[in-house]
Amino acid sequence: MDLELPVVPERTPVPTFDLVIAGASGDLALRKLFPALAHRVAEGVIPRDSRVIGLVRSHDPGDGLMRTVEARLQEEGLSRAQAEAFMPHLEFVRTDVTNPESMTALNERLGPPDRVRAFYLATPPQLFAPASRALAGAGLLDGEARLILEKPLGKDLASAKAINEAVAEVLPERRTYRIDHYLGKETVQNLLVLRFANTLFERSWSQRDIDHVQITVAETVGLEKRADYYDGVGALRDMVQNHVLQLLCLFAIEPPNTLDADAVRDEKVRVLRALRPIHGADVLQRTVRGQYVRGSSNGQAVPGYAEELGRASGTETFAALRCDLDTWRWAGVPIYLRTGKRMGARYSEIAVTFKSVPHSIFGGDRRDGLAPNRLVIRLQPNDGVQMHLMMKVPGSGRLQLVPRTLDLRYDTAFNERTPDAYERLLTDVIRGDQTLFMRRDEVETAWGFVDPIIGGWRDYYATPHRYPAGTAGPSQAVGLIERDGRSWSEPELRG
Numbered sequence: 001m002d003l004e005l006p007v008v009p010e011r012t013p014v015p016t017f018d019l020v021i022a023g024a025s026g027d028l029a030l031r032k033l034f035p036a037l038a039h040r041v042a043e044g045v046i047p048r049d050s051r052v053i054g055l056v057r058s059h060d061p062g063d064g065l066m067r068t069v070e071a072r073l074q075e076e077g078l079s080r081a082q083a084e085a086f087m088p089h090l091e092f093v094r095t096d097v098t099n100p101e102s103m104t105a106l107n108e109r110l111g112p113p114d115r116v117r118a119f120y121l122a123t124p125p126q127l128f129a130p131a132s133r134a135l136a137g138a139g140l141l142d143g144e145a146r147l148i149l150e151k152p153l154g155k156d157l158a159s160a161k162a163i164n165e166a167v168a169e170v171l172p173e174r175r176t177y178r179i180d181h182y183l184g185k186e187t188v189q190n191l192l193v194l195r196f197a198n199t200l201f202e203r204s205w206s207q208r209d210i211d212h213v214q215i216t217v218a219e220t221v222g223l224e225k226r227a228d229y230y231d232g233v234g235a236l237r238d239m240v241q242n243h244v245l246q247l248l249c250l251f252a253i254e255p256p257n258t259l260d261a262d263a264v265r266d267e268k269v270r271v272l273r274a275l276r277p278i279h280g281a282d283v284l285q286r287t288v289r290g291q292y293v294r295g296s297s298n299g300q301a302v303p304g305y306a307e308e309l310g311r312a313s314g315t316e317t318f319a320a321l322r323c324d325l326d327t328w329r330w331a332g333v334p335i336y337l338r339t340g341k342r343m344g345a346r347y348s349e350i351a352v353t354f355k356s357v358p359h360s361i362f363g364g365d366r367r368d369g370l371a372p373n374r375l376v377i378r379l380q381p382n383d384g385v386q387m388h389l390m391m392k393v394p395g396s397g398r399l400q401l402v403p404r405t406l407d408l409r410y411d412t413a414f415n416e417r418t419p420d421a422y423e424r425l426l427t428d429v430i431r432g433d434q435t436l437f438m439r440r441d442e443v444e445t446a447w448g449f450v451d452p453i454i455g456g457w458r459d460y461y462a463t464p465h466r467y468p469a470g471t472a473g474p475s476q477a478v479g480l481i482e483r484d485g486r487s488w489s490e491p492e493l494r495g
């Protein structure tokens, strides 16, 4: 029996809107935002009169760009008919989003203010403050208009605060949408369902039954064409500060009393505040930095990070951390985080290892042979949930026990296309639902955890350890977990 939940915003209709995207000629818009909107048009979710207005700065907003978008939609998996159905919603305007007069002119092009208005800053974060001032100065943020900010939200706590301050001067928090696209991923949302729609796990979800947790976000891609952004930023700021800590939050939160945006976000902030700080010399024991060197990826030889960059660099492309949450529920349960580029496989998962049985009835020497239960929440690819259990090998001879896996895959459990994260997030903005967006205090608390690590790396000369592309990261990351008598869960990462 399917449960229809009228309170779930996905099921409420999307109102007619004007969505203005600044940075509309950029990689993010072409690869993610337009395809997401086109999928929503194809599903019939987007009202016919809704408009998507792309702002470009140096590009020609003419037919060439329209043709580029139409071609990119098909490269991203939409059919020709689906791409064509999206195009009438789209127009481009060449303008400077930071210029108040230009924004006043834009105001005249938009539909009546009774339509939902949303402004998406898919631009580098240096533009967030001037752009929001220009939009507000032109009256574009009046009424119920929403502002969407793409990550990264600054490069440290001070810059994040400055952006948040500038935005707060022109717009209330309830109309500010900070994107972390991991929150839009189906399996990330399913984490809340797994925990709070099933009693089975919740009763064991604490230090009483859980030994430790590993959160891995491994990528096979390298620098791609993002050197300007990535170098000097690195894996800790790019991935841990946002996506990985958000996964940690959803894994560890106390049950919110509803799915209301602030109820969920209040609980996430509590988790972030409970993170034991890592600073000074702690970084040498509780963190590992890495940078990939020449190796192979998907069977192809690939250059190292410094070769791709064309110069030596101290930026980490891999980070591993041992985190602890100082709460009753999580005391003594280490949470190991690991993320990197050019690793041996692309996957993201949360692996929860339960405690071993306290006593084996299968013979005094058998306890070591009983693998502890493990629950693996796989976010991508092959999204789903796996439970590793001990089983008896059938047969009447000697009693033999082996670990076996219950495997619940999304693609076999549901006969539906898994939408991309941005599909959900963009319509949530239009519907006015902030549950899957980061609140100001969340972002700042996460930076407050990350900043001292970066300071520790600087003060203790923690230069990145080298690891060959196509592997599990530097060997020192193995030491980080083995020191605690545990091991990383995925041998296939070693390439």
Ligand SMILES: NC(=O)C1=CN([C@@H]2O[C@H](COP(=O)(O)OP(=O)(O)OC[C@H]3O[C@@H](n4cnc5c(N)ncnc54)[C@H](OP(=O)(O)O)[C@@H]3O)[C@@H](O)[C@H]2O)C=CC1
Pocket (backbone or CB within 6 Å): 022, 023, 024, 025, 026, 027, 028, 029, 056, 057, 058, 059, 095, 096, 097, 098, 122, 123, 124, 125, 127, 150, 151, 152, 229
């Ligand atoms: N690409 C991705 O997958 C992801 C990107 N991001 C973040 O999103 C943001 C955009 O990324 P991405 O699309 O890759 O970047 P690109 O460099 O591909 O595009 C940047 C866009 O911003 C516009 N722009 C830059 N400066 C100005 C300005 N002063 N005034 C108006 N527009 C300006 C450019 O316009 P024009 O070309 O017309 O000059 C261009 O459309 C970045 O902060 C990035 O870190 C976050 C997650 C993933």
Ligand SMILES: O=C1O[C@H](COP(=O)(O)O)[C@@H](O)[C@H](O)[C@H]1O
Pocket (backbone or CB within 6 Å): 151, 219, 221, 238, 239
């Ligand atoms: O935000 C970012 O995320 C991507 C990884 O996203 P995914 O959905 O492909 O897992 C990462 O490659 C990029 O460096 C980072 O900025």
